[in-house]
Amino acid sequence: MSGLKVDLCGLKLKNPLILASGILGVTKSSLKNVAQNGAGAVTIKSVSREPRKGHKTPIIQVDGDVMINAVGYSNPGLSESRKEFTGLGEVGVPVIASILGTDAEEFAYMAGNFLPGDFSAVELPLSCPHTPGYGMLAGQGTPEATYEITAAVKKSTKLPVIVKLSPSIQALGEVAKAAEKAGADAINMGNTVGPGMFIDARAKKPVLDFKFGGLSGPAIKAISVRCVYDVYKAVRIPVIGTGGVTTGIDAIEMIMAGASAVGVGSAVHYRDMDVFRKIADEMSVFMKSEGYPSVNEMVGLAHE
Amino acid sequence: MNERPVMMKIEKAVDEAKDTKTFWFSGRVGAKPGQFVMLWLPGSGQKPFGISYQERGSFALTIRRVGGFTKELFKLGTGDRVGIQGPYGKPFSMKGDNVVLIGGGYGTAPLALLADEMARKGKNVHMITGAAGKEFLLYQKRFEKSKVKTTYATDDGSFGHKGFCTECLVDSVKSGNIDYVYCCGPEKMMVKVFEICNKKEIPGEFSLERYMKCGFGVCGSCTLDPTGWRVCKDGPVFTLEQLKKVDEFGKYKRDGSGKKGKL
Numbered sequence: 001m002s003g004l005k006v007d008l009c010g011l012k013l014k015n016p017l018i019l020a021s022g023i024l025g026v027t028k029s030s031l032k033n034v035a036q037n038g039a040g041a042v043t044i045k046s047v048s049r050e051p052r053k054g055h056k057t058p059i060i061q062v063d064g065d066v067m068i069n070a071v072g073y074s075n076p077g078l079s080e081s082r083k084e085f086t087g088l089g090e091v092g093v094p095v096i097a098s099i100l101g102t103d104a105e106e107f108a109y110m111a112g113n114f115l116p117g118d119f120s121a122v123e124l125p126l127s128c129p130h131t132p133g134y135g136m137l138a139g140q141g142t143p144e145a146t147y148e149i150t151a152a153v154k155k156s157t158k159l160p161v162i163v164k165l166s167p168s169i170q171a172l173g174e175v176a177k178a179a180e181k182a183g184a185d186a187i188n189m190g191n192t193v194g195p196g197m198f199i200d201a202r203a204k205k206p207v208l209d210f211k212f213g214g215l216s217g218p219a220i221k222a223i224s225v226r227c228v229y230d231v232y233k234a235v236r237i238p239v240i241g242t243g244g245v246t247t248g249i250d251a252i253e254m255i256m257a258g259a260s261a262v263g264v265g266s267a268v269h270y271r272d273m274d275v276f277r278k279i280a281d282e283m284s285v286f287m288k289s290e291g292y293p294s295v296n297e298m299v300g301l302a303h304e
Numbered sequence: 305m306n307e308r309p310v311m312m313k314i315e316k317a318v319d320e321a322k323d324t325k326t327f328w329f330s331g332r333v334g335a336k337p338g339q340f341v342m343l344w345l346p347g348s349g350q351k352p353f354g355i356s357y358q359e360r361g362s363f364a365l366t367i368r369r370v371g372g373f374t375k376e377l378f379k380l381g382t383g384d385r386v387g388i389q390g391p392y393g394k395p396f397s398m399k400g401d402n403v404v405l406i407g408g409g410y411g412t413a414p415l416a417l418l419a420d421e422m423a424r425k426g427k428n429v430h431m432i433t434g435a436a437g438k439e440f441l442l443y444q445k446r447f448e449k450s451k452v453k454t455t456y457a458t459d460d461g462s463f464g465h466k467g468f469c470t471e472c473l474v475d476s477v478k479s480g481n482i483d484y485v486y487c488c489g490p491e492k493m494m495v496k497v498f499e500i501c502n503k504k505e506i507p508g509e510f511s512l513e514r515y516m517k518c519g520f521g522v523c524g525s526c527t528l529d530p531t532g533w534r535v536c537k538d539g540p541v542f543t544l545e546q547l548k549k550v551d552e553f554g555k556y557k558r559d560g561s562g563k564k565g566k567l
């Protein structure tokens with residue numbers, strides 16, 4: 001349905017659903033599979049300068065509506081990833097790069113050496129709650145660090161820059177404003193919640209080998225919707241609403257909170273690969289019955 | 305299905321072959337042949353293993369000691385607890401009436417459960433199993449007691465046919481009445497089985513191994529080129545027709561960081 005089309009800082013999407021980083025996007029083939037299952041855009045799993053093995057397994061666990069993960073940014077590093085993610089036209093939808101750095105300088109290096117390739121945009125996850133050296137554990141979620149890193153990346157690439165924030169940040173509005181001031185083209189709100197912990201009573205141990213990890217899945221939706229609502233009020237740049245979206249109605253709620261596009265990750269587990277097509281179809285049905293001609297008309301409606 | 309690991313006591317750990325043990329658990333996992341569980345050893349990791357036995361009230365995993373994780377596991381015995389999560393994955397279809405099951409090394413493990421179930425359903429099952437030498441052959445006594453026809457092959461000729469088990473498959477399909485082939489083992493061997501079946505136009509299914517982390521289709525570690533299929537969720541069992549689309553089959557696989565490497 002053409003009413004699902006959105007324009008996200010210059011990216012033309014056939015629908016507002018974007019594969020969230022770290023779910024499946026390890027290979028180009030995997031991204032293509034997700035695109036064929038209905039996603040409007042896809043994000044690669046975050047790439048660091050050097051190869052990373054990531055945390056020891058178990059790295060992902062599920063308990064009903066909560067998923068917890070401490071994958072630890074496993075990836076084959078900058079040079080292998082450049083080989084992997086070439087010829088991205090094959091994927092069929094815009095591909096967003098996700099790059100990592102331990103500081104502004106490394107982020108700029110990654111932007112300069114990994115991009116542009118065939119990527120349509122780049123995302124900076126300043127918000128991972130469970131990987132030492134990166135994101136929240138490296139203080140990248142403050143207004144100052146966000147400004148510095150975003151500005152450094154903006155200087156190194158012409159691609160639209162998306163800054164991904166953590167729902168655990170207290171002064172969300174200020175961090176979002178810092179990103180906007182530094183030239184960010186969009187905010188992805190947001191990363192996993194927490195961190196949290198699962199303990200196995202019989203093993204008498206945390207189940208994740210890293211002990212704690214970020215929470216995702218349907219249970220976090222209320223938090224991400226509130227965060228999107230706050231960020232929408234704070235900035236003028238578009239917001240991608242991510243966290244807990246599993247159904248078409250979830251996506252509409254996110255959009256009404258202020259999201260111009262919607263990230264979908266854990267729902268791949270809850271409703272399998274074709275979750276993108278399912279969500280898109282459910283959105284169309286809702287929009288038709290409620291008389292909304294386009295996604296744009298619904299953005300931020302909950303604020304009126 | 306256990307969404308989270310369930311700590312289960314090892315009933316007994318039995319020597320099955322050289323460097324290979326079968327770990328028995330009492331309880332049910334409700335697996336179909338070809339499915340696997342994620343076995344959690346707190347502190348050592350969590351890894352995939354196929355189900356090799358399933359009887360009333362108990363099941364077992366047959367495991368070869370190869371590296372750090374399996375070495376830790378081999379230190380455990382009766383009464384020690386490990387976490388069992390799953391079962392996961394797409395099982396064998398159980399199609400065919402005159403079937404050949406061909407397994408190499410511990411690849412025979414999931415096929416033995418398939419042999420049990422298909423024989424119980426009254427199908428003609430011919431099990432071809434290969435190993436480096438006699439000391440690595442699995443389940444001779446188990447198959448003797450069943451209605452399953454067996455052929456053994458060893459690389460060194462210490463038992464059965466001297467050479468690759470795929471040579472026995474060539475003989476077997478010559479008879480002409482084989483209507484389905486099931487295969488699990490080292491990928492080089494599976495490629496040969498694939499070629500034999502493809503040439504003779506015999507349908508078949510193959511159980512693949514790729515580096516798995518989550519086991520339920522989220523992390524993306526075990527995805528195949530160029531289809532993007534997840535071995536843990538869309539497999540591990542793939543049909544011959546599906547494998548025709550998997551360019552990396554027989555060529556390469558990725559490690560835990562996603563880097564391509566040798567099989």
Ligand SMILES: Cc1cc2nc3c(=O)[nH]c(=O)nc-3n(C[C@H](O)[C@H](O)[C@H](O)COP(=O)(O)OP(=O)(O)OC[C@H]3O[C@@H](n4cnc5c(N)ncnc54)[C@H](O)[C@@H]3O)c2cc1C
Nearest residue numbers: 351352353354366367368371372373374413513514515516
């Ligand atoms: C669906 C499936 C079913 C399996 N069933 C059995 C079985 O019934 N019996 C059995 O003995 N083995 C089985 N394996 C293989 C078993 O998972 C590996 O032997 C084990 O993980 C090795 O761990 P390690 O630390 O001892 O060895 P390592 O030294 O870490 O590795 C040795 C080899 O195992 C592979 N491997 C290591 N970790 C993994 C992983 N997480 N996922 C996949 N491969 C890995 C490596 O690529 C390497 O080739 C199965 C694998 C898969 C994918």
Ligand SMILES: Cc1cc2nc3c(=O)[nH]c(=O)nc-3n(C[C@H](O)[C@H](O)[C@H](O)COP(=O)(O)O)c2cc1C
Nearest residue numbers: 020021022046069125190191216217243244265266
């Ligand atoms: C297994 C897993 C791995 C993830 N890896 C990354 C990552 O590498 N980079 C990143 O920015 N976010 C990562 N995330 C966070 C997701 O992109 C997303 O922000 C979060 O899961 C909330 O959305 P969801 O509820 O739709 O999953 C990961 C999440 C999960 C569940």
